[in-house]
Amino acid sequence: MSSDLNFALRLADAADAITVARFQARDLVVTSKPDRTPVTDADTAVEDAVRAMIAAECPGDAVAGEERGGAVGPGRTWVLDPIDGTKNFLRGVPAWASLIALVDGGEPVVGVVSAPALGRRWFAARGAGAWVASGGHSVRIGVSAVASxxxxxxxxxxxxxxxxxxxxxxxxxxxxxxxxxxxxxxxxxxxxxxxxxxxxxxxxxxxxxxxxxxxxxxxxxxxxxxxxxxxxxxxxxxxxxxxxxxxxxxxxxxx
Incomplete structure (x- = not known):
């Protein structure tokens, strides 16, 4: 496992710790952004925690996230969606995930999609295949052969x-x-x-x-x-x- 993928998985662990604790919380704080999409206190807490880890361990890398902004530059940029499926999250539907990608030279080279309420985490690194982790085991995954x-x-x-x-x-x-x-x-x-x-x-x-x-x-x-x-x-x-x-x-x- 590459060091970048290993780090991305640790970032996902940190995100999961926050999202799982706040999922279905009675005191969840929900506000609306200018485009009327919802944001919860869990969204901002996850992005802040992940950004802090990146700043500490990869200070030369840029970050672009849904809640705190930033842009994808020509070098290494971590692209974050702290909770994809926020509407599901705030309604108690378990189909939501934290998305973490490392983009280098404009191309994603590492990706982690962690959906703890579904008990699944998908991850990949360029040239290393795609995997799903569930129940303590990781298996390599592949697309279907449907041709029509x-x-x-x-x-x-x-x-x-x-x-x-x-x-x-x-x-x-x-x-x-x-x-x-x-x-x-x-x-x-x-x-x-x-x-x-x-x-x-x-x-x-x-x-x-x-x-x-x-x-x-x-x-x-x-x-x-x-x-x-x-x-x-x-x-x-x-x-x-x-x-x-x-x-x-x-x-x-x-x-």
Whole structure:
């Protein structure tokens, strides 16, 4: 295990300690950001704790996070989403995770997605494969071999985002082309693609911290990750994860 991945896993441990303690807490403090998305005291506490660890152990690295800002530079940048799925977190739904990625030269090289309420943690490093840890064991994961959209399982986050940010009609055309669809949402859709449990995950609107970690997990699992224009980037404002075999066909519906 690389030192960077080992450090990212320790950052995830610190994040989990905070999120698990605050999940379903009766005194959870919830406020709204200017874009009306919710933020809890757990979100800010996680990002502050992770930033402090990075400053102490990797003082030369930059940090970009959802709650405290920052930008991805040309060198090493840690990209943080302290709680992806904050709406789930504050409502008591266990599908949320802390996302930690190390981006170097504009490319994710390490990614950790830790979902303690689900009892799962996905992680990857460039050239080292993708893994999921559950129940004290880690196993290597890989995407499915489904080769036709008519046999494919599709997931998104929220249908309403397609109306506002892309095209509801085009997404529904992709739905009709697939065998089955769900809305597992956020990080989970992409991680399920990496595990081979579903075949396509699409999001009309994302931020860099939403998908930097999942990009490398999907790619190291043998899949393909792009924005909806087909560019392999985490900062393109949208996201499409597939097993690779279905990617061009899915893009054709969403273009």
């Amino acid at each position: 959209l008519s046999d494919a399982y599709l997931s998104t986050t929220h249908l309403g985002t397609w109306v506002e940010h892309h095209s509801r009609e085009k997404y529904l055309a992709l739905v009709d082309a697939c065998w089955e669809n769900r809305a597992f949402g956020d990080f989970w859709s992409h991680c399920l693609v990496a595990e081979g449990a579903i075949d396509v995950a699409a999001e009309a609107i994302v931020n860099p911290w939403d998908v930097a970690a999942v990009q490398i997990v999907v790619e190291e699992a043998g899949g393909r990750f792009t924005d909806l224009s087909g560019k392999a980037r985490f900062d393109g404002g949208s996201a499409l994860s597939t097993n690779g075999l279905l990617h061009d066909a899915a893009l054709a519906y969403l273009a």
